[in-house]
Amino acid sequence: MMGGACSRKRDQQVNEDSGNRGIYGRYCKSGSSKWLGNSISRLAVDNKQGKTKCPSLMELCIYKIREDIDKYSSFSMLPRDISQQIFNELVYSQCLTEVSLGAFRDCALQDLDLGEYPGLEDSWMDVISSQELSLLSVDLSGSDVTDSGLIHLKNCTNLQAMNFNYSDQISDHGLEHISGLSNLATLSFRRNNQITAQGLSVLSGLVNLLKLDLERCPGIHGGLVHLKGLTKLESLNIKCCNCITDADMKPLSGLTNLKELQISSSKVSDYGVTFLKGLHKLSLLNMEGCPITAACLDCLAALPALLYLNLSRCNLSDDGCEKISGLTNLETLNLDSCRIDDEGLVNLTGLTSLVSINLSFTVVTDSGLKKLAGLASLTSLNLDARQITDAGLASLTSLTGLMHLDLFGARITDSGTNYLKNFKNLRSLEICGGGLTDAGVKNIKDLSSLTVLNLSQNNNLTDKTLELISGLTQLVSLNVSNSRITTAGLQHLRSLKNLKSLNLDSCKVTAYDIEKLQSTDLPNLVSFRPE
Known part of the structure; x- marks a missing residue:
């Protein structure tokens, strides 16, 4: 059972959609958490006082306009900043429709964040494009906008950022319509099956591009040659494009301003890495799942600015x-x-600048962990592996600066938790190997800086555990699934006012029990299981 739990976590790490997503998540056209709740609740609760903050006069006016939106035909006479706030409010509360959008024609809006917004299609684009030279950024991710819809953006020549992630109706023809937007600095087409190498040719004129995201675009092999002239480019994401090979790396050798390059899950090998040697500003390189070996390390050592490396x-x-x-x-x-x-x-041992290291699912044992004792700068350590035990944790007690410690599948027992007392700065802790009882949690209850605590899979934990951790008032996320927690133990969570996520799956607790606690004592709880 424990092995199964660890395997599930490992699968999540391998899945690119649940890993390092950057600034974009996985889009869907409905049911997004982005739209949960209404705007009034967004005014939030003052956690220290437990009182609702009083809205400003401007906020109250905007909420009133939202409620009566059908009464307004145009906001073009209002100052732009007020029109922008009204627009943002309608989007956030999901009250914007194609009809109400018409009131924003010629309002000179600057930012139209419509990513994931339901119902967005070509018929909306006329009003969107009416912002013309004022429009600086537009996010149409996950929409039904097609190539024809992009024609409207031709006159928005001051656009600096455009996102079309998960917009599967946009193809090479659509790219042609934005080829003249030379002020673009950010462009994203994640998960697009329609864009090909030929389509990328229109990007050659976007000479001010700083960030280009083509993650999960399987047809772009051979198209990176069109990026050779984009010498200002600082960030390129082509991860999960298994069509990318060593040949695609050669055109990148002249992009000397590149600071971030993501090529994970591609076919790039040691030979392809040789083309990166001249990228002296490169600070982030993600090659997860690539068929490279230690032979590429010489080339990587020639990158003086490299700070983040994913192998x-x-x-x-x-x-x-x-x-x-x-x-x-x-x-x-x-x-x-x-x-x-x-x-x-x-x-x-000589990498004394290391702040974070992940050794999950390696064959490192307790004995080897002694070699990490001198890495005094470490703040994050991931040791998700079954062969790690209490003895390994004992070897790490000198790393007093640790803030994040992941021992998800490690076989830590109650005795081993005594060593946690050395990590006073811990904010995130995962111990899910199944060896803990309430006695071990006694050594966790004084880690007052914890915001994330995962004790799942420890099926001997009882309601006493919730009582012990009730003083960890900074907790934002708590997972005690697959344990003996019951409804009676929930009373001990009342003090955790900052809690946003709670997982009690496979416990003697129902969704109704948690909802009741949420309504009376946990105002910030937005995600819980069972649900």
Whole structure:
């Protein structure tokens, strides 16, 4: 059962949609959490006083306009900043319709954030484009806008940011309509099956692009050659494009301003990495799941600005891994699921700038963890592996600066939790190997800085655990699923006023029990299980 739990977590890490999403999530056209709740509740509760904040006069006016939106035919006479606030309110509360949108014609709005908005289609684009030179950013992600709809944006020549993530009705023809928007700095077409290498040719004129996102666009192989002239480009995301090969890396060698490059789950090998040697400003490189080996580490060591390196699920092993010691400026290193063992950890001892390291699903044992004791700068450590035990945790007690500690599948017992007392700065803790009882939680209750606590899969925990952690008032997320928690224990959560997420799956608790607690004592709780 424990092995199954760890495997599920591992699958989540491998799934690109649930991993590092950047600033965009996975879009759907309805049911998004973005639209949960109404605007009045957004005014929030003053957590310290437990009182509702009084809305400003402007806010009250905007809410009144929202309620009576059908009475207004035009806001074009209002100052732009007020029209923008009214528009934002209608979008947030999901009260904007194609009819009410008409009132914003020629309002000179600057930002139209309509990502995920239901019903958005080509017929809306006429009003959107009427903002003309004032329009600076538009997000039409997850919409039904087609190539024809993009024609309307031709005259919005001051546009600086456009997002069309998960807009599967936009193809190469649509890109042609935006080819003249030379002021664009940010452009995103995540998860698009229609865009091809030929379509990317129209991007060659967007010389001011700083950020380009083509994640999960499977038809772009051979098209990166059209990016050669985009010398200002700082961020390129082509992860999960398994069509990308070594040949696609060559055109990138001249993009010397690149600071972030994401090519995970592609076919790029050690040879492809050689084309990156001249990218001296590159600080973030994500190669998760690429068929690279330790042979590429020489090239990576030549990147002086490299701070973040993701080699998760790559073909790295201890053989040749000594070259990793040359990456002396690294702050974040992900070796999840690599064949690194205790001997390989010797090569990390000189990486004294490391702030975060992920060693999940490696073959590192308790003995090897002693080699991490000198990495005093570490604030985040992920050790999700069954072979790690209390002895391994004991080896880490010198890392007093740790703020995030993931021991998800490690076999930590009540005795081992005594070592947690050394980590006074912990904000996030996961111990889900099944070895804890209420006695072990006694050593967790004094970690007063915790905001995230995951004790799932420890099926011997009882209501006493909730009583013990009731003093951790900074908690935002709590998971005690697969335990013996009952409805009676919920009373101990009343003090956790900051709690936003609560997971009590496979406990003797119902959704009704949690909803009742939410309504009376946990005003900030927005996500809970069972639901």
